[in-house]
Amino acid sequence: MILLLIFVGMLGSVIFISLPRGFNQLKLTSKKLIGLYLAVIWLAILWLPLGLFGFTNFIKAAIPVSGAMFTWITVNRQVIVISLMILYLLALGLTLRIRKFLVLLLSGDEAGFIRTLKLAWRDGSFGDLVRSWLAILEMVVAVFAIITGITAFNHLISNQTIWFISKGLINFVVPIVELKTMLRLFSSSIHFDWKSGRLWVFGGVSLLLTTVIGAANVNNGRPPRPQTIIVHRGVIDHNGTGNTIAALKKNSRFHFPYVEMDIQETKDHHFICAHDDTVSIPHKRPQEINTLSLKTVKKYHHVELFGDYLKIANRLHQPLIIELKVTNQSDKQMGTRFADQYRAGLQRLPHRVHSIGYAYLRQIKRQLPHTQIGLVTMLNFGDMSKLNVNFYTLEHYTVSNYLIRSADIDQRQIYTWTDNSRLGMFRSAIMGVNGQVTDQAQKLAHLKINLDRDRWVLLLNYLLDYL
The missing domain is CATH 3.20.20.190 (Phosphatidylinositol (PI) phosphodiesterase)
Incomplete structure (x- = not known):
């Protein structure tokens, strides 16, 4: 849980630092800061079905569950899964419709929270929504291709050194692909200022954190037990x-x-x-x-x-x-x-x-x-x-x-x-x-x-x- 909170904080910092020059030099009021991190928490929740940079399986396996809860969820799994899928698609669709909310919130305009939502809704369009869905699909295909491609290479060449390099490569490249998609989606104005020292610090720490979590998640294999x-x-x-x-x-x-x-x-x-x-x-x-x-x-x-x-x-x-x-x-x-x-x-x-x-x-x-x-x-x-x-x-x-x-x-x-x-x-x-x-x-x-x-x-x- 502590790692997750640190990750959310770092993600919010990366988003803020990545804003165009001028935005990230604004003085953050307490209201804007709260709004920023509430928005980041919401984005993290929406990203759970998309892996959340490797955190999803960790979170899913850590949820406390009683025997009665386990049985009820399993018996009713079809209704629960279908209902959650519908709710998720609606929530993601609505969020994509107002995807410029963060930039509008962090702009110099002192508009209130509700007014910012209305402005973000007005700024969106059906065409923009379609392009956003396509961006997510593009990310999924890219991540799938990276992982299966590296896996296929290891299948052809069995080498322990290549294996460890492959793990590090997946844990380094895939979070970048996912982070880039998230930043691209939730403000068309967001870009990386590669000269920003803060970006390198926060981005590096965030990538290190996701790499450590990802590396811990895939073991190195065990000598197989008699099955x-x-x-x-x-x-x-x-x-x-x-x-x-x-x-x-x-x-x-x-x-x-x-x-x-x-x-x-x-x-x-x-x-x-x-x-x-x-x-x-x-x-x-x-x-x-x-x-x-x-x-x-x-x-x-x-x-x-x-x-x-x-x-x-x-x-x-x-x-x-x-x-x-x-x-x-x-x-x-x-x-x-x-x-x-x-x-x-x-x-x-x-x-x-x-x-x-x-x-x-x-x-x-x-x-x-x-x-x-x-x-x-x-x-x-x-x-x-x-x-x-x-x-x-x-x-x-x-x-x-x-x-x-x-x-x-x-x-x-x-x-x-x-x-x-x-x-x-x-x-x-x-x-x-x-x-x-x-x-x-x-x-x-x-x-x-x-x-x-x-x-x-x-x-x-x-x-x-x-x-």
Whole structure:
């Protein structure tokens, strides 16, 4: 937080110093100074989805989050994300419409805050708004090209010295590109006076700060741990139907450490093997399974009971990682009921349970203290290190080094899902995870990882940091 406040202060100073000669020699009144830094804070907030010079992932992984909050946000993620995207686009569009506000505010005119907003609105135009959006798109494309280009070069030439130079180059060049775009957008009059000593001091310190943060965010890779291979829904390379006893029987012969599968609770408290929260009922909208009785679900769909699946898994000596599915309509005592119903079967092998439902995991842990419980992420956000679980199953596309560091603080196991490409498998392994949930278990089993040769993959993490 202190680093973030320093960064915002430095950013405001760079913007002020970069004003044309005459503007930055004006005496700042307290009102103008407050207005300047409120505007800079607002710009920093708007820049969060665009990486904020590498701070976004750091901030996202540091947000305190309770178990109940984590579950609610994850269950309602689609509505929340769409709503936030709409609000963000509106806020960014309106801000671009009044993008000359800062120059007008810091001019010699003593116009009030509201009058300055009106002047900035009047100064804008539809054409200017379109050009502003294009400038942001140009920045995104440029940052993407810089990072992927440097990554591709490291893929072709494996050299540790080149690797460290590449990290420094990304951390130096990308913030300049983003800063230039921000300055260009939020006043057409802003320019760099390269003869200004203050500009070099403030700009240099700001770049140093972002470089340090960026360098800390991408690790240098870890010697890969032996990967725990977790067969996603019991299927390997599309050789069966997920979450079925037939697939379990077919693929347990490979003796992978775990088969991951999904269960849903019906309205009358039966647990069935199913991934999707809803089932289709003729002449009706899709219905959530936990609002229907087992008899109703069976009337329209083939159903396999979890109790039968668990018995077969125990007979085949195949440990499971069971994903307990959660919706807004899930029964409040679902975890306790699940543990009570399957207490004996769950303790025959080292079966595990993971879920987005933190409260249900804690219910299971209270009933079955020796059963390992894990938190599944769909959106990688928040500081989850204080949540009392044994392991994490993290969505692999947006997993960051900050998140892995916070989750790994107590040596808890970290898995990623669903890694099916060689690139994704390399990245997760070199970032230091303990295992991977995959539809391509054989591919992962035969994956040969060389840290010095494959470290280049980690440079792709800068796409998460800066975009």
